[in-house]
Amino acid sequence: MVINATSFDHADPSIFTVLTCPGAVEGTALCDFVIFPPRWAVQDHTFRPPYYHRNCMSEFMGLIYGNYEAKEDEFLPGGASLHSMMTPHGPDVKCFNTASTETLKPVRVADNTQAFMFESSLSLKTTRWAQEVCQKLDDSYWKCWQTLPKRFNPNEI
Numbered sequence: 001m002v003i004n005a006t007s008f009d010h011a012d013p014s015i016f017t018v019l020t021c022p023g024a025v026e027g028t029a030l031c032d033f034v035i036f037p038p039r040w041a042v043q044d045h046t047f048r049p050p051y052y053h054r055n056c057m058s059e060f061m062g063l064i065y066g067n068y069e070a071k072e073d074e075f076l077p078g079g080a081s082l083h084s085m086m087t088p089h090g091p092d093v094k095c096f097n098t099a100s101t102e103t104l105k106p107v108r109v110a111d112n113t114q115a116f117m118f119e120s121s122l123s124l125k126t127t128r129w130a131q132e133v134c135q136k137l138d139d140s141y142w143k144c145w146q147t148l149p150k151r152f153n154p155n156e157i
Contacts, residue, residue, distance in 0.1 A: 016034045017032045017033070018034065018035055029121060031118055034117040036115040036116070036117070040106055041106070046104075049070050050069070050091060058082070058120050058121075058123060059089075060124060061080060061081050061117040063075055064115070065077045068113065069095065069110065072094070085123065090145075
């Protein structure tokens with residue numbers, strides 16, 4: 001069965017929401033708790049991994065075990081990422097290159113993996129301990145996108 005309207009596009013993470021705390025503004029959440037369960041990817045004529053985007057909500061994502069499809073070599077179990085609202089993010093270069101050239105056939109995604117996300121309409125702030133003391137911050141995280149080719153041409157719109 002194809003979930004959501006995903007026969008041609010990546011499934012929006014909100015379809016995997018397990019718990020939500022609605023916000024004061026209709027359509028927003030103070031916090032959503034999302035898991036990314038094992039599933040089939042069957043979309044045709046598209047880019048299957050999580051697409052490049054920015055949100056009106058902050059995303060805190062973690063990986064408990066397994067491999068996360070958009071950053072298999074860099075996002076390790078026990079790791080987490082924080083993308084504040086309106087911060088662009090998406091798959092790394094390796095994922096982009098693989099997904100852009102592979103033959104699209106039905107494949108399993110996230111088997112033997114448990115990833116989660118907290119999404120909030122509020123701004124999230126890291127602590128001094130997280131930024132300076134724990135010495136686990138990846139200061140080069142942003143570099144995973146630096147060698148992506150620039151393909152946008154505003155004259156082709």
